[in-house]
Amino acid sequence: xxxxxxxxxxxxxxxxxxxxxxxxxxxxxxxxxxxxxxxxxxxxxxxxxxxxxxxxxxxxxxxxxxxxxxxxxxxxxxxxxxxxxxxxxxxxxxxxxxxxxxxxxxxxxxxxxxxxxxxx
Amino acid sequence: xxxxxxxxxxxxxxxxxxxxxxxxxxxxxxxxxxxxxxxxxxxxxxxxxxxxxxxxxxxxxxxxxxxxxxxxxxxxxxxxxxxxxxxxxxxxxxxxxxxxxxxxxxxxxxxxxxxxxxxx
DNA sequence: TGCATATGCAACCATTTGGTTACATAATTG
DNA sequence: CAATTATGTAACCAAATGGTTGCATATGCA
Numbered sequence: 272x273x274x275x276x277x278x279x280x281x282x283x284x285x286x287x288x289x290x291x292x293x294x295x296x297x298x299x300x301x302x303x304x305x306x307x308x309x310x311x312x313x314x315x316x317x318x319x320x321x322x323x324x325x326x327x328x329x330x331x332x333x334x335x336x337x338x339x340x341x342x343x344x345x346x347x348x349x350x351x352x353x354x355x356x357x358x359x360x361x362x363x364x365x366x367x368x369x370x371x372x373x374x375x376x377x378x379x380x381x382x383x384x385x386x387x388x389x390x391x
Numbered sequence: 392x393x394x395x396x397x398x399x400x401x402x403x404x405x406x407x408x409x410x411x412x413x414x415x416x417x418x419x420x421x422x423x424x425x426x427x428x429x430x431x432x433x434x435x436x437x438x439x440x441x442x443x444x445x446x447x448x449x450x451x452x453x454x455x456x457x458x459x460x461x462x463x464x465x466x467x468x469x470x471x472x473x474x475x476x477x478x479x480x481x482x483x484x485x486x487x488x489x490x491x492x493x494x495x496x497x498x499x500x501x502x503x504x505x506x507x508x509x510x511x
Numbered sequence: 512t513g514c515a516t517a518t519g520c521a522a523c524c525a526t527t528t529g530g531t532t533a534c535a536t537a538a539t540t541g
Numbered sequence: 542c543a544a545t546t547a548t549g550t551a552a553c554c555a556a557a558t559g560g561t562t563g564c565a566t567a568t569g570c571a
Binding site for chain 3: 405407432433435436439440456457458
């Protein structure tokens, strides 16, 4: 998992940034002022969030005169799905079954597992 | 998007926590000591990460004697995919095309868009 | 060409985060 | 039953984060 993926996960960690992506998913190509609508935070705070989204390649921007347009780029989100999130789908049903089995088995037969000393 | 989803996104923002989930995806039901292997950070740091994963319901734990077993719960990851990430898949191809069109159109015909004053 | 609008940049601040060290408690083992 | 092992808890610290306020620059409009 690359540094770029790390940027994507970090960018998505904040609810405000996900909301900005939600807005762009519904209506792409908005200016900073338009994106500020519906948000209580200051324009400079929105600008900071957009910078992180841009750094993660989740949006691309286009300056025209004094206006800056922001466009959604869904490719990195697809990327983390393909490279990481999707791997948890493959055995989602399996995992639930195995979890139940494991819990039942361990409750009945206490298993011994090797452990490691603290790293101090 | 619920507070629980927010916890999931925040939990996944850290590379160390994603690595812990990777380990459990390959081999479920590990103890703290086993999970500490392969990580340079202290046992207490790993414990902190596991607490956040548990708070986000990404893992469930089972205490047996002095040992604690950790099991992967892929349901919340599936949940954020169904409720949020997947929405970006639906028009991933569309979005790329529309982005290109939008950039081309705006380059040729400068459009005026209403903006809002700063919220001070 | 002055005014209005859109955006950029910087400094600041409180909170959160990610890690460490130290000590404590509980369970297991020889 | 003492020693060992596994885990829990707390305090501490530096860095990162998420927001604000203030001022500056660039562009568009009347």
